[in-house]
Amino acid sequence: MMNAIEIKNITKEYKTFKLDNVSFNVEEGHIVGFIGRNGAGKTTTIKSILNIVKANSGNVKFFNLELKDHENIIKNQIGYSNGTTNYYPRKKLIDIINVTKTFYENWDDRIMNEYKDLFQLDLSKTPSELSEGMKVKFNLLLALSHHAKVLILDEPTSGLDPFSRDEILEVFIELKKRGTAILFSTHITSDLEKCADDIVYISGGKIVSSCSKEDFIKKHKSNNETLENIILRLEREKHD
Amino acid sequence: MINLIRKEFKLSAHILSYLFISFGLMTFIPGYPILVGVFFSCLGIFQSFQSYRESNDIAYSILLPVTKKDIVKAKFIFVCTIELLTFLLMLMITIIRMTLLKDVDAYVNNPLLTANLVFLG
Numbered sequence: 001m002m003n004a005i006e007i008k009n010i011t012k013e014y015k016t017f018k019l020d021n022v023s024f025n026v027e028e029g030h031i032v033g034f035i036g037r038n039g040a041g042k043t044t045t046i047k048s049i050l051n052i053v054k055a056n057s058g059n060v061k062f063f064n065l066e067l068k069d070h071e072n073i074i075k076n077q078i079g080y081s082n083g084t085t086n087y088y089p090r091k092k093l094i095d096i097i098n099v100t101k102t103f104y105e106n107w108d109d110r111i112m113n114e115y116k117d118l119f120q121l122d123l124s125k126t127p128s129e130l131s132e133g134m135k136v137k138f139n140l141l142l143a144l145s146h147h148a149k150v151l152i153l154d155e156p157t158s159g160l161d162p163f164s165r166d167e168i169l170e171v172f173i174e175l176k177k178r179g180t181a182i183l184f185s186t187h188i189t190s191d192l193e194k195c196a197d198d199i200v201y202i203s204g205g206k207i208v209s210s211c212s213k214e215d216f217i218k219k220h221k222s223n224n225e226t227l228e229n230i231i232l233r234l235e236r237e238k239h240d
Numbered sequence: 241m242i243n244l245i246r247k248e249f250k251l252s253a254h255i256l257s258y259l260f261i262s263f264g265l266m267t268f269i270p271g272y273p274i275l276v277g278v279f280f281s282c283l284g285i286f287q288s289f290q291s292y293r294e295s296n297d298i299a300y301s302i303l304l305p306v307t308k309k310d311i312v313k314a315k316f317i318f319v320c321t322i323e324l325l326t327f328l329l330m331l332m333i334t335i336i337r338m339t340l341l342k343d344v345d346a347y348v349n350n351p352l353l354t355a356n357l358v359f360l361g
Contacts, residue, residue: 052302075305087300091251096300099251102243103304142303 002064004028004150004181010048010058017205019044022058024200024210026150026183031176033196033213034185037235041205042185043082046154050080062150076105078150079143083158085135089128093121093138104146112145118167132159140168144175151175153184157191169195189228201231203238244306244314254291257322260284264329267337270346272353274330281326285319327360334360 005026012019019041026032036042048055051067060067062074088096101107116123119137127135136159143151157165165188172182172195186192192199192213199216201209209216213227220230263280266273292298292315301311334355341347353359 050302051308071307072305080303082299082303087296088251089295091295095251099247100304102246103306 002028003061004030004063005049005183006061006064007045007049008059008061010045010055010060012044012048012053012055017041017044019048019055019205022048022202022205022207024207026181027198028149028181029176029179030197031172031182031184031195032198032200033192034183034200034202035187035189035192035231036185036202037187040202042202043154044205045202046082046152046183046185050075050152076103076146077148078152079146079148080152080154081136081139081143081156082154083136083139083156084132085127085130085139087127090126092124092126094123096127097123097142100142101145106147108145108147111147112141115141115144118171119164133161133164136160137164137168144171149180151180151182151184153182155186156184157186157188165191166194189226189231193227201234203235208234241310241314244304244310245317247304248314248318252288252292252295252297253318254284254287256287257284260287261322261325261329264326265333267330267333267355270350270354274353274355274359277326277330281323285322288318330355331360 003025007025008023010019010022017039022041022045024032034042034045044053047053048058049060049067051060051071062070062078065074067074097112101109101112119134119141121134121138121141127138130138136156140153140156143153157168160168169191172184175182176195176197184191196213198212199209200207201216209219211219217227217230220234222233225233260280260283264277266277266280298311302308334357337347337355338357347354
């Protein structure tokens with residue numbers, strides 16, 4: 001199967017933190033869960049993948065195209081959400097949508113309305129009037145409404161109630177059936193158990209493991225551990 | 241690119257940026273206040289930039305399928321347009337003062353600054 005995203009040897013150095021030679025692939029039609037504790041480098045990796053922060057070295061390919069040379073084309077075909085809606089707190093959601101949709105060639109109002117109903121968003125409100133969970137949902141709505149082939153979502157389920165989380169994971173599974181690749185970061189292991197095909201586990205800026213969920217469990221399991229216990233144990237071992 | 245410029249005007253700009261263009265009308269006032277119009281135009285732009293920071297405009301812009309370079313370019317074009325509009329308004333008033341209103345008392349006995357081509361730079 002073709003790779004939707006190929007990430008090779010991304011290194012990004014900060015004074016107190018280093019993202020060290022991060023490499024992994026996201027296959028087409030796969031859901032990849034990107035897991036790690038707070039400060040492990042999940043968001044930095046995602047921002048480097050999208051050229052939001054400039055990596056010191058390494059390269060990223062989407063659909064076999066170099067990101068550096070084809071940024072506009074690639075970004076038109078991917079959806080990105082960085083968790084909560086932290087911008088334009090006093091503009092109406094509908095105004096933000098009307099401006100955003102002019103940027104996407106494939107924007108689909110029908111899909112947008114479907115998600116609006118599913119998420120029960122009132123578009124005449126402003127982001128400052130929304131609860132934290134609704135802000136996450138609005139950001140997802142923007143990322144999902146333009147037939148993106150790849151979705152890169154930074155903690156799309158944090159701050160959501162269990163019902164909404166379940167709904168969103170269902171949406172992911174539905175999108176996967178239509179061939180969309182999804183890379184989402186999370187620190188909630190039950191999300192992975194429910195819908196991830198592959199797991200990329202990052203710790204201290206280094207990729208510890210990048211393989212299918214079954215292989216991950218097989219490789220690291222001892223006794224009758226659940227996925228959550230495996231990851232907790234791995235983190236604990238690191239600190240001992 | 242045109243999308244980004246439209247976004248600057250429709251979503252990002254602060255209302256005062258537009259309102260303060262009208263302070264170019266101060267060019268009608270005899271004496272030094274003709275310079276204050278320019279100051280207000282700059283203040284309007286300053287307000288827009290304050291509001292970019294307040295509303296996290298950059299966080300929004302990077303979600304869009306555009307390059308970082310274009311984001312800066314669009315803001316630059318926005319600033320140029322606001323300044324140019326103010327300048328055009330002041331140019332028109334200066335021409336009126338130099339032609340139709342050139343014999344008006346208040347402008348004839350005008351110590352300090354007067355609106356002429358030198359004033360426009």
